[in-house]
Amino acid sequence: MSWIGFKTGSAPINALHGAPCPIFRKDFTCEKKVVSAALKITSLGVFKAYLNGESFSDDFLAPGWTDYTKRIPYCEYDLTDRIKENNKLEVIVADGWYTGRICWSLRERYGKYPLKLWAEITLTYEDGSVEKIETDKTWKASKSQTVYGDILCGEFRDLRIEPACDQPVEVLPDEYSHMMEPQKCPPVRLVEKLPVKKLSDTLWDTEQNFAGVVRFRLKGTPGAKIRFRYAELLGKDGKVYTENLRNARCTDYVILKGEGEETYEPCFTYHGFRYIEVCVEEGEAEVLEMTGLACHNDLTQVGSLKTDNALINQIYSNALWGLRSNFVATPTDCPQRDERLGWTADAQVFCPTAMYMYDCKGFYEKYMTDIRDAQRKDGGVINVAPYFNFLPITGVSAAWADAVTVIPYHHYLTYGDKKILQDNLPACKKWIAFCKKHSFFGIRPPVGFGDWLSIRNETNKGFIATAYYAYSARLVAEMCKIVGDEDEGYYRALSERIEKRMKKKYYKKGKIANDTQTAYTLACAFGFSDPAEIRNNLVRKIEENDGLLNTGFIGTRYLLPVLCEIGRGDLAYKLLGETRFPSWGYTVGQGATTIWERWDGYRSELANPFQNAGMNSYNHYSFGACIGWVYEYALGIRHTLDAVGPNNYIIHPAFDVTGTIKELSGTYNGISASWKVQEKTAEYRIKVPGGVRCKFVFDDKIEKEYEENGEKVFILSLG
Numbered sequence: 001m002s003w004i005g006f007k008t009g010s011a012p013i014n015a016l017h018g019a020p021c022p023i024f025r026k027d028f029t030c031e032k033k034v035v036s037a038a039l040k041i042t043s044l045g046v047f048k049a050y051l052n053g054e055s056f057s058d059d060f061l062a063p064g065w066t067d068y069t070k071r072i073p074y075c076e077y078d079l080t081d082r083i084k085e086n087n088k089l090e091v092i093v094a095d096g097w098y099t100g101r102i103c104w105s106l107r108e109r110y111g112k113y114p115l116k117l118w119a120e121i122t123l124t125y126e127d128g129s130v131e132k133i134e135t136d137k138t139w140k141a142s143k144s145q146t147v148y149g150d151i152l153c154g155e156f157r158d159l160r161i162e163p164a165c166d167q168p169v170e171v172l173p174d175e176y177s178h179m180m181e182p183q184k185c186p187p188v189r190l191v192e193k194l195p196v197k198k199l200s201d202t203l204w205d206t207e208q209n210f211a212g213v214v215r216f217r218l219k220g221t222p223g224a225k226i227r228f229r230y231a232e233l234l235g236k237d238g239k240v241y242t243e244n245l246r247n248a249r250c251t252d253y254v255i256l257k258g259e260g261e262e263t264y265e266p267c268f269t270y271h272g273f274r275y276i277e278v279c280v281e282e283g284e285a286e287v288l289e290m291t292g293l294a295c296h297n298d299l300t301q302v303g304s305l306k307t308d309n310a311l312i313n314q315i316y317s318n319a320l321w322g323l324r325s326n327f328v329a330t331p332t333d334c335p336q337r338d339e340r341l342g343w344t345a346d347a348q349v350f351c352p353t354a355m356y357m358y359d360c361k362g363f364y365e366k367y368m369t370d371i372r373d374a375q376r377k378d379g380g381v382i383n384v385a386p387y388f389n390f391l392p393i394t395g396v397s398a399a400w401a402d403a404v405t406v407i408p409y410h411h412y413l414t415y416g417d418k419k420i421l422q423d424n425l426p427a428c429k430k431w432i433a434f435c436k437k438h439s440f441f442g443i444r445p446p447v448g449f450g451d452w453l454s455i456r457n458e459t460n461k462g463f464i465a466t467a468y469y470a471y472s473a474r475l476v477a478e479m480c481k482i483v484g485d486e487d488e489g490y491y492r493a494l495s496e497r498i499e500k501r502m503k504k505k506y507y508k509k510g511k512i513a514n515d516t517q518t519a520y521t522l523a524c525a526f527g528f529s530d531p532a533e534i535r536n537n538l539v540r541k542i543e544e545n546d547g548l549l550n551t552g553f554i555g556t557r558y559l560l561p562v563l564c565e566i567g568r569g570d571l572a573y574k575l576l577g578e579t580r581f582p583s584w585g586y587t588v589g590q591g592a593t594t595i596w597e598r599w600d601g602y603r604s605e606l607a608n609p610f611q612n613a614g615m616n617s618y619n620h621y622s623f624g625a626c627i628g629w630v631y632e633y634a635l636g637i638r639h640t641l642d643a644v645g646p647n648n649y650i651i652h653p654a655f656d657v658t659g660t661i662k663e664l665s666g667t668y669n670g671i672s673a674s675w676k677v678q679e680k681t682a683e684y685r686i687k688v689p690g691g692v693r694c695k696f697v698f699d700d701k702i703e704k705e706y707e708e709n710g711e712k713v714f715i716l717s718l719g
């Protein structure tokens, strides 16, 4: 197995965007009739491949992102229908995560230039003989049209270049094959197409914040050079607002051949944006058309929601686009600035919501592999995965690290596959051992990110960390029980001990920790307090805050479910339908088409409406966890330990008596459910595919129950 490389530039490499992208080429002839042609291919760097001048897949930034010092995924394509007698396979490789800058780190986090390629075509002929064509010294290479391609910086393509592909490649010592494995989950592709509106000669609008690129139809003079910049918002001057991109330049350039209409579509970068600024820097050129191409892991959508309330529909759409924008090779925090990392808390708070929206089975299995690969020797689960060589990401924070227990647990509830537990249990145990070692009689130190980005309402960090410690220990006990691991008792007892100590330290005079919405929410969500015990306090904290939430990433995840658990679903509906600041509805009023990182990301009523550009993403899905509540509580389709996997549900809807939502309908995994509320009556309808078991639980009195056109219908009188 040989890997090949090709150096297109000599040191020093441009610190911003790296070296020109090489193109590798192999010509081959099939002298007999081919019955099958299978390609396996991967690169260190990201690649785009063409057979006989044509692209044969929509895969984007293949082979995706892992810790390349531990595993290298490869892609497989069936080329049988495309193979001819004389063939030419061409592959362009760009920096990607391998040599490109990741986050605010330097370049070359996993390895050095040259960018590397491995490919193997297996040709099976009609007579049964098999021929293999592999990367070796017979391949040729040169610079490609891509002058550079960098995920954060952008791409520069010179359409005038005809790549010569005439230089020898370097055959590299094989340090990589032992790490190769088939791709674990559906790859990133250019999945959605969005129309783009022209606002002026220099400004276009997709009307949707998203992650991806634009396909441009262009016309211009030979050598015309056009610059494209991207932004989520416009500034007060009406121009693209790019400050919050920090050091991600997010700028593409193209130089035209100048022969009639030309098309340009970046292949080796992506941006998080809504607006596109066009600037013709040299020559004359015109953009004839733009099409937005959204990229994300190409998962199957399994859920949908619709209500009679336009605001709630928009919040749902914002969360959905949050997922679509941030499932790019790993669950990222955001798609626009120089960050785009697999932050673990963001992933764990959003994972139940994501699983209602898309089939995320393979996606989270792959992410959990990245988390395990990144786990420190001392058991600490670091803040982001995949790991890359950069000190600031190797810290450990409660709620972030607890992704190691929370994601597998929810994955199991949703998909019913014990393998996720078996695969991750050792890592979970190591994490609990780490917590034990770094606790003082069960109490975790008050460090970490806490209830990140709450509004002037920080919850005691020691309480959050200790609550998560006890909760994670309990989840590990549950996992042990499910897979038949003998340590169940140990973890259950440990969890109970931590809970006791935590209560001793943080439950005082009827209050919990420093008396915040998040403190009560977590205490109830993790089962440390009876719903009845926290009811008055949580309601008081909301009332004291003028009926508004002030929770951050950690509290918001559970706030609405807990309000239902304490019998105040009415408050959950009010918070979801709220439009004052801070609320989801407030951001919609400010024009949000995605979920924001901060409740106060943009406030038009202020002299300077923009939050600090140093950390202000308009496409961070964490707060979008409210949509999980709509599926689970409002529509009522739930998994519990008694209803695991795609064929088992508890159906337990919470109807809205506040008038925020009068009609709700949704689908999930082939189930369709809907309800209507009129006065004091609710009509709930549900259709369930054959073989699916549902246990119905209603808090309200069933007045009538019947079947109609395969639907179960319940008429309920609301209390």
Ligand code: BGC
Binding pocket: 333, 334, 339, 343, 344, 345, 346, 449, 452, 615, 620
């Ligand atoms: C990221 C977050 C992340 C956090 C850690 C931020 O820069 O964007 O979403 O979880 O850091 O506190």
